[in-house]
Amino acid sequence: xxxxxxxxxxxxxxxxxxxxxxxxxxxxxxxxxxxxxxxxxxxxxxxxxxxxxxxxxxxxxxxxxxxxxxxxxxxxxxxxxxxxxxxxxxxxxxxxxxxxxxxxxxxxxxxxxxxxxxxxxxxxxxxxxxxxxxxxxxxxxxxxxxxxxxxxxxxxxxxxxxxxxxxxxxxxxxxxxxxxxxxxxxxxxxxxxxxxxxxxxxxxxxxxxxxxxxxxxxxxxxxxxxxxxxxxxxxxxxxxxxxxxxxxxxxxxxxxxxxxxxxxxxxxxxxxxxxxxxxxxxxxxxxxxxxxxxxxxxxxxxxxxxxxxxxxxxxxxxxxxxxxxxxxx
Ligand code: CP
Numbered sequence: 001x002x003x004x005x006x007x008x009x010x011x012x013x014x015x016x017x018x019x020x021x022x023x024x025x026x027x028x029x030x031x032x033x034x035x036x037x038x039x040x041x042x043x044x045x046x047x048x049x050x051x052x053x054x055x056x057x058x059x060x061x062x063x064x065x066x067x068x069x070x071x072x073x074x075x076x077x078x079x080x081x082x083x084x085x086x087x088x089x090x091x092x093x094x095x096x097x098x099x100x101x102x103x104x105x106x107x108x109x110x111x112x113x114x115x116x117x118x119x120x121x122x123x124x125x126x127x128x129x130x131x132x133x134x135x136x137x138x139x140x141x142x143x144x145x146x147x148x149x150x151x152x153x154x155x156x157x158x159x160x161x162x163x164x165x166x167x168x169x170x171x172x173x174x175x176x177x178x179x180x181x182x183x184x185x186x187x188x189x190x191x192x193x194x195x196x197x198x199x200x201x202x203x204x205x206x207x208x209x210x211x212x213x214x215x216x217x218x219x220x221x222x223x224x225x226x227x228x229x230x231x232x233x234x235x236x237x238x239x240x241x242x243x244x245x246x247x248x249x250x251x252x253x254x255x256x257x258x259x260x261x262x263x264x265x266x267x268x269x270x271x272x273x274x275x276x277x278x279x280x281x282x283x284x285x286x287x288x289x290x291x292x293x294x295x296x297x298x299x300x301x302x303x304x305x306x307x308x309x310x311x312x313x314x315x316x317x318x319x320x321x322x323x324x325x326x327x328x329x
Contacts, residue, residue: 003051006034007316015318016128016135017310019144020188028192029163031150034309035302042078042305050080051312055112057081060102061138062088062118067276068138068148071303072115072311079308084111099123100130107131113315116140119240121181134314142179142240148275149185151306153193155299156230159271166193172224173199174256175234175283177206179241182275183234187213200224201256204245205236221256226265232273233258233283249282259285263293271295 012030014022023031041049057076061069069085076083086106088094093102099118106114113134116124121141128135139145156171157163171190177183177199187210190197197215199206200223211217218224225231236245236252246252253259258272272284272294280286289296 002037003034003049003312006037007312010034010313010316012313013317013320015133015314015321016124016137017146017314018125018128018135018137020146020149020185020192021144023146023192025192028150028153028189030313031306031309032154032157032163034313035150035154035305038078038308039302039305048078048080049308051308052076052112052315053080055079055081055315056084056110057113057115057311058084058086058106058111059115059138060086060091060106060117062093062099062116062123063139065117065138067300067303068117068145069115071300072136072138072147072307075304075307075311078304079312081112081311099127103127103131103135107133113311113318134311134318136310136314139181142181142237143184145181145185145275147303147307147310148182149189150310151299151303152182152186152232152273152275153189154306155273155295155302156195156271158298158302159230159295163193166190166195169195169229170227171195171197171230171232172228173197173232173234174221174224174258175201175205176236176245177201177210177234178245179205179237180234186232187215191215198224198228201234202246202252221262222265225258225262225270227267228270229267230271230273231258231266232275233278234275235277235279235283253282257281257283257285258288260287263288263291266293273299276300 073083115136115138117138121143123140124137173183200218203219274296
């Protein structure tokens, strides 16, 4: 009932979620508030919460994934939807079928929503413009990973004690920023929420142009982490790099890796985040990844409730748009 009333009063009007830039602060608040309700339901009662009952969600992953795909599929199951997984290796894309044809065929099969991950920046938007059912971006190239940023900021919000408590908080994102869709989406989400963002890493992977996004850029580890409330580590995305951006992994770890010896540099109470997968011993050592400061597994758990909220809000908007189109006929 509480969800029905929430959805009735929701101002969310997007059938698709492509990037955080498209969201207003109010829409981010709506995701958080609905995710709060779903998270409570998941903790209190493991039975399904049938707000997508009768719907079929297709997860279309053209890149590997553990967390995002499982969390979306788990979220869809929890909402009572049927879930069909399509991976690139087992799809007709290997026979030359285009992304557009793949999606249009899934729509023709009467699917109700597509969750898509693709190596090409812009792939999710490209599909959303060409099919009528909701498209949710599960990561497109180095462009955007909106649900990751929403679950990351949802997790910070739990630490900060509310959406209104981001103002003045310092969040450092450390690592391969250049190739990171997670960094881009988090920068936009954190800017909207009022946090102060610092980007750090090798200068080849943190170009000064990122400063135009209203963030601080530094190549000094001490400066980056010593006053941060949150330190978010990112792995080196070798799969997107076409050149050597630093001499060796060992040298990267020596200069920018966060290990036990560097823990005293952190503020008391500072938390450690990572979107995963972690390359242990490179950007983050196990002593810290598994320490009390780490909220990495909280991020993963929150990913289910946040994706439940996003899927339900997008479906709500799609249903409203469909009903409005029927009424205008
Ligand atoms: N955070 C993230 O996108 O992880 P996966 O690649 O495992 O989905």
